[in-house]
Amino acid sequence: MLDNIKALFSMLNKQQKRRIYILQVLFLISAIAQIATIGSIAPFIALISTPEILETSEAFATVYALSPAESYYEFLIFYSALVCVVIFFGNLLSAVVLWFSYRVTVDTGAQLQRRLFNQYMSNQFIYFMKNSGSHMISKIGNQIPRMIYMVLQPLMQLISQFFIVSLIILTLFVVDPVLSIITAIIVSAVYVVIFFTVRKKTVEAGEITTYVNQKKLEILQESIKGIRDVKLLHVEKWYEEQLDDTTRMGLRANSYVALAGDLPRFIVETIIFLAIVGLALFLLITEGSNTSIVQTLSFYAMAGYKILPAAQTIYKSLTMLRTHGKVVNRVRDEFIDAAKDAVPDSELNSSLSGERLPFKQRFEMNNVVYAYPGEAQPAIKDLTMTIEANSLVAFVGASGAGKSTIANLVCGLISHKQGEILLDGQPLTNDNVKAWQRNIGYVPQNVFLINESVAKNITFGIPDDEIDLERVKSAAQKANIDGFIEGLSDGYDTVVGENGDLLSGGQKQRLAIARALYKNPSVLIMDEATSALDNITERNILAEIRKLSKSMTVIMIAHRLSTVEHCDNIFILADGNITEQGTYNQLLESSAYFKELVYGKEEDAQQA
Ligand SMILES: Nc1ncnc2c1ncn2[C@@H]1O[C@H](COP(=O)(O)OP(=O)(O)OP(=O)(O)O)[C@@H](O)[C@H]1O
Numbered sequence: 001m002l003d004n005i006k007a008l009f010s011m012l013n014k015q016q017k018r019r020i021y022i023l024q025v026l027f028l029i030s031a032i033a034q035i036a037t038i039g040s041i042a043p044f045i046a047l048i049s050t051p052e053i054l055e056t057s058e059a060f061a062t063v064y065a066l067s068p069a070e071s072y073y074e075f076l077i078f079y080s081a082l083v084c085v086v087i088f089f090g091n092l093l094s095a096v097v098l099w100f101s102y103r104v105t106v107d108t109g110a111q112l113q114r115r116l117f118n119q120y121m122s123n124q125f126i127y128f129m130k131n132s133g134s135h136m137i138s139k140i141g142n143q144i145p146r147m148i149y150m151v152l153q154p155l156m157q158l159i160s161q162f163f164i165v166s167l168i169i170l171t172l173f174v175v176d177p178v179l180s181i182i183t184a185i186i187v188s189a190v191y192v193v194i195f196f197t198v199r200k201k202t203v204e205a206g207e208i209t210t211y212v213n214q215k216k217l218e219i220l221q222e223s224i225k226g227i228r229d230v231k232l233l234h235v236e237k238w239y240e241e242q243l244d245d246t247t248r249m250g251l252r253a254n255s256y257v258a259l260a261g262d263l264p265r266f267i268v269e270t271i272i273f274l275a276i277v278g279l280a281l282f283l284l285i286t287e288g289s290n291t292s293i294v295q296t297l298s299f300y301a302m303a304g305y306k307i308l309p310a311a312q313t314i315y316k317s318l319t320m321l322r323t324h325g326k327v328v329n330r331v332r333d334e335f336i337d338a339a340k341d342a343v344p345d346s347e348l349n350s351s352l353s354g355e356r357l358p359f360k361q362r363f364e365m366n367n368v369v370y371a372y373p374g375e376a377q378p379a380i381k382d383l384t385m386t387i388e389a390n391s392l393v394a395f396v397g398a399s400g401a402g403k404s405t406i407a408n409l410v411c412g413l414i415s416h417k418q419g420e421i422l423l424d425g426q427p428l429t430n431d432n433v434k435a436w437q438r439n440i441g442y443v444p445q446n447v448f449l450i451n452e453s454v455a456k457n458i459t460f461g462i463p464d465d466e467i468d469l470e471r472v473k474s475a476a477q478k479a480n481i482d483g484f485i486e487g488l489s490d491g492y493d494t495v496v497g498e499n500g501d502l503l504s505g506g507q508k509q510r511l512a513i514a515r516a517l518y519k520n521p522s523v524l525i526m527d528e529a530t531s532a533l534d535n536i537t538e539r540n541i542l543a544e545i546r547k548l549s550k551s552m553t554v555i556m557i558a559h560r561l562s563t564v565e566h567c568d569n570i571f572i573l574a575d576g577n578i579t580e581q582g583t584y585n586q587l588l589e590s591s592a593y594f595k596e597l598v599y600g601k602e603e604d605a606q607q608a
Pocket residue numbers: 129130372373375379397398399400401402403404405406
């Protein structure tokens with residue numbers, strides 16, 4: 001458990017630690033205030049039950065003399081008011097400290113979530129290819145809140161209640177050392193025995209909770225995102241049962257932890273009640289009926305009334321720490337892992353604005369080698385090529401030949417390990433890659449759309465007040481989707497549904513093209529970006545793209561040869577390298593592979 005607490009503190013920054021230390025001081029002050037409330041009740045009861053105490057007790061006589069009261073009743077009112085003030089301010093202070101404690105812990109959680117998200121975002125593109133999205137979502141959305149609510153908050157409660165219990169026992173010790181030691185031993189023995197009896201199962205319950213949270217997320221993502229397959233395979237019931245089984249497993253674990261946390265209360269409550277009854281009988285037998293018995297009993301009853309919930313909270317907090325402690329180490333490890341290859345925070349940019357790298361002549365790759373992390377075989381092998389600025393080029397090749405990998409290298413989303421990439425003769429490095437990326441518009445194979453308006457999908461990532469509607473319309477026109485958008489009920493304000501579910505595949509692709517063009521890129525990369533379009537729409541877009549390529553470099557990754565006919569240069573890729581290049585007509589002459597592709601196409605056309 002100490003290991004978990006250390007791990008938790010290792011994640012906090014200086015300010016967070018300072019606030020937690022301040023909180024400890026406040027806990028101590030609040031505990032002292034609570035003790036004052038206990039201490040003020042017993043004399044009050046004595047004063048009511050025995051008015052003559054004002055003369056018999058030296059302490060009462062002194063307070064009476066110092067007070068403005070001139071009679072017993074006036075003093076009773078004065079003392080009652082004093083008790084009320086002590087109780088009111090004591091509890092007010094405790095409430096304020098509790099509020100501050102929640103603020104500090106919740107704030108810490110929010111900051112940690114933001115920091116982990118920032119670390120994820122500071123990673124290279126490859127990090128997101130290696131790590132699953134649900135894993136990252138679960139860390140931020142699930143495990144950090146669990147760490148805050150199930151570990152940090154219980155830890156703070158444990159410390160605050162520990163102060164209260166210790167001070168009560170200390171006060172009892174001053175009043176009656178033997179009795180206080182016996183109380184402390186009995187109460188702690190009950191808690192310790194139960195804690196050690198249930199601790200193994202509570203740790204297991206914590207592990208089950210971690211598993212269940214992750215599993216539920218996966219089941220929900222799989223079934224909802226893969227709804228088409230789920231429906232066609234008729235496996236809705238299977239997913240429902242999976243979800244139900246997993247949820248039940250989690251609930252069983254949680255109810256065990258809840259029961260283990262509440263169980264000792266009943267035992268300790270009974271013991272304390274019996275102890276007070278026993279004490280009353282003992283005092284009656286040894287001292288006879290007198291006022292000091294009432295005073296002593298009310299003091300112990302008040303102490304018991306305060307000590308019981310405090311001890312219970314300590315125990316429950318310990319059970320929570322035991323159950324969920326491991327989540328802290330997991331989050332800490334995630335911070336370490338995500339920080340390994342993260343770039344410094346200052347290099348992250350939150351807008352499109354910023355310097356662009358001038359690109360006027362050519363893009364070159366010289367003997368570039370790229371292997372995906374953990375892969376023995378490079379995906380790109382000793383590749384050399386030149387793309388002239390403001391030209392229209394295409395990459396053609398079999399599936400897995402390396403086309404998308406080249407596109408990622410051109411974008412600087414992945415970094416080559418050998419060889420060099422030159423932009424107008426200048427090497428592409430970590431220092432200029434951001435400025436280079438501002439030049440690039442990328443249309444991916446799988447279009448990602450957000451559940452927002454058409455305009456926001458085109459301007460993706462731009463703050464609302466910076467959206468330029470004229471530019472949006474111009475991009476839509478070039479992508480051949482302006483007519484469709486204007487025909488929609490809300491035009492550019494029409495919401496497209498989650499991942500564009502209210503649109504056809506071709507409409508999604510054209511929105512993605514408009515999004516890439518909105519950036520006014522000097523390089524446009526289209527990764528199979530017209531595959532879902534009908535022939536006429538594709539022809540219209542390609543005509544537009546050809547016009548654009550007079551003032552923009554266009555790189556197309558293509559399976560369909562119809563898209564490459566008018567290219568200035570076509571690169572044929574096989575097994576991570578360029579095997580041939582030339583114009584459409586040149587390749588028809590020189591490349592057997594290309595010829596086969598074209599003949600295939602012609603045969604298809606004839607069949608159609
Ligand atoms: N994230 C990755 N990790 C490991 N290997 C990868 C990864 N992505 C791609 N590869 C491998 O790199 C090689 C090139 O893949 P790439 O996606 O670039 O091919 P492609 O020509 O674009 O294929 P397709 O036309 O099917 O999209 C393939 O052998 C592929 O298995």
